[in-house]
Amino acid sequence: MEATLDNESWTAEKITFDAGYNNERAQAWLYLPKGFKPPYQTVLFFPGSNDIYLKNYDPLSITGRIDFILKSGRALMRPIYKGTCERHDELKSDLPDETVFYKDHLIMWRKDIGRSIDYLETRKDIKADKLGFLGWSWGGYMGGIMPAIEKRLKVIVLNVGGMVMNKSLPEADQLNYLPRVTQPVLMLNGKHDLFFPVETSQKPMFNFLGTPKDDKKIIIYEAGHLVPRTDFVKESLMWYDKYLGVVK
Numbered sequence: 001m002e003a004t005l006d007n008e009s010w011t012a013e014k015i016t017f018d019a020g021y022n023n024e025r026a027q028a029w030l031y032l033p034k035g036f037k038p039p040y041q042t043v044l045f046f047p048g049s050n051d052i053y054l055k056n057y058d059p060l061s062i063t064g065r066i067d068f069i070l071k072s073g074r075a076l077m078r079p080i081y082k083g084t085c086e087r088h089d090e091l092k093s094d095l096p097d098e099t100v101f102y103k104d105h106l107i108m109w110r111k112d113i114g115r116s117i118d119y120l121e122t123r124k125d126i127k128a129d130k131l132g133f134l135g136w137s138w139g140g141y142m143g144g145i146m147p148a149i150e151k152r153l154k155v156i157v158l159n160v161g162g163m164v165m166n167k168s169l170p171e172a173d174q175l176n177y178l179p180r181v182t183q184p185v186l187m188l189n190g191k192h193d194l195f196f197p198v199e200t201s202q203k204p205m206f207n208f209l210g211t212p213k214d215d216k217k218i219i220i221y222e223a224g225h226l227v228p229r230t231d232f233v234k235e236s237l238m239w240y241d242k243y244l245g246v247v248k
Contacts, residue, residue: 002027005059009034010070012059017119019082020111027086028079028116029059036073038125041244043069043132044077044116044153046139046146049094051084066134068233073247074240075126079116082108094138096168103172109142110149117152130154130244134236135161137195137225140187141174144205148180155243156185157236160225162196163205178208184215186239188232190223215243 003014012031019026032040045066051057057080062070069076083091083105096102121128133153135143140161147153163174170176189202196202198220206218219235221227241247 007060010067014059015119017115019108020115021108024082026079026082026112026115028077028112028119029057030120031062031067031070031076031078032125033070033073033075036247039127040073040075040125041127041130041132041240041247042075042077042120043134043240044079044113046079046081046113046133046135046142047084048137048139051081051138052088052091052094054085055088057085066136068237069134072237072240074132074244077116077120079112081112094141095164096166096172096174098167098169100169103169106145106172110146113146113150113153117150128152132157132240132244135159137161140196143185144174144181144209145177147183147185148177148210151183154183155240156181156183157239158185158187159227159232159236160189160193160196161187161205162189162193162201163208164196164201174205175208178205179210182210182212184239184243185209185211185217186235187216187218188227188235189218189220190225190227191220192222192224195225 001013005012010031016025016027083089120126132155134157136159140158143158147156
């Protein structure tokens with residue numbers, strides 16, 4: 001633990017740990033809710049592509065965006081993924097391509113998630129068997145890959161996610177992972193999303209998911225690349241309550 005931050009409704013801890021590749025140190029921010037009794041269910045977050053263009057992570061950036069997770073009594077794990085924020089490198093875009101560079105980064109992002117969960121499993125104040133995933137935009141795309149490999153993620157919420165048509169090497173191609181995602185998945189999308197169009201991106205992703213029919217759901221709003229916040233909060237928490245259990 002390298003730093004702490006105290007807020008009215010949560011505390012945050014900056015954690016560093018061995019990345020599992022290149023002799024690097026990875027980092028993450030773990031947010032813990034106030035007013036609730038541990039051990040906590042935890043939601044692991046994968047952000048939008050804006051993080052690729054930032055040099056520093058602002059731990060207050062969750063405010064008004066995803067802090068509802070904490071207000072629901074759950075902890076929030078926020079890894080700093082390779083190529084983003086303080087771990088900035090030559091990565092220029094979130095779009096897949098047919099390079100070994102992109103494929104290697106995909107593998108490192110998977111390891112960032114796995115090592116973050118490894119860390120959570122060492123803590124007595126975390127319910128390591130009650131882990132959710134929340135992907136936003138870029139993270140919504142990654143939500144069609146990472147849960148296929150990391151089965152410790154028990155329930156998935158994807159905010160404005162979908163498929164893209166860019167080619168990539170087979171071991172980095174979302175199409176090869178989607179049928180292997182079997183956890184419950186909630187997709188929240190906009191009808192007028194220019195990044196992930198309904199018919200060519202959102203619905204194909206939903207249909208390719210290996211999740212049983214009764215455990216996957218897509219809601220498409222009269223919106224663009226942004227889901228109405230009230231609905232985002234309500235539907236996400238209902239999904240976590242259903243599959244992780246209601247926080248008491």
